[in-house]
Amino acid sequence: MKLIVAVVQDQDSSKLLKILTEHHFGVTKLASTGGFLKSGNTTFIIGCDDVRVDKALQLIKENCRKRDQMIAPVSPMGGNADSYVPYPVEVEVGGATVFILPVEQFHQF
Numbered sequence: 001m002k003l004i005v006a007v008v009q010d011q012d013s014s015k016l017l018k019i020l021t022e023h024h025f026g027v028t029k030l031a032s033t034g035g036f037l038k039s040g041n042t043t044f045i046i047g048c049d050d051v052r053v054d055k056a057l058q059l060i061k062e063n064c065r066k067r068d069q070m071i072a073p074v075s076p077m078g079g080n081a082d083s084y085v086p087y088p089v090e091v092e093v094g095g096a097t098v099f100i101l102p103v104e105q106f107h108q109f
């Protein structure tokens with residue numbers, strides 16, 4: 001068994017949740033925040049048999065798309081200028097960032 005952890009954009013999350021459940025994957029959807037943009041994204045955790053990992057990856061790939069996002073300059077409050085970017089920067093935000101972990105044990109009580 002594997003645990004798939006997928007960080008996706010909020011805009012793709014409803015569609016992805018729907019398609020995963022339609023394909024009978026057990027899914028938990030968590031509200032999360034990206035460390036770099038400090039804006040909301042969605043993290044899915046999906047526990048599934050090894051043989052179904054490729055299908056889950058295919059559905060994630062097909063339903064999550066890359067988008068460009070601008071980071072507006074934010075004035076450093078509190079005097080910490082370490083993370084200050086003085087001009088707008090465009091970054092390409094994935095599609096999906098996916099981790100696949102082995103599951104040692106799985107219990108449901």
Ligand code: 2BA
Pocket residue numbers: 007033034035036037038039041091092093094095096097
């Ligand atoms: P964020 O951390 O908000 O990052 C959003 C996008 O900003 C990233 O897209 C990347 O294009 C850019 N970015 C991130 N760190 C950067 C840096 N130090 N310098 C320049 N650009 C940077 P993605 O790579 O597609 O990541 C989308 C989201 O996936 C991330 O949101 C984060 O929530 C998650 N993620 C990405 N890599 C991860 C990792 N190694 N571990 C845990 N979560 C990760």
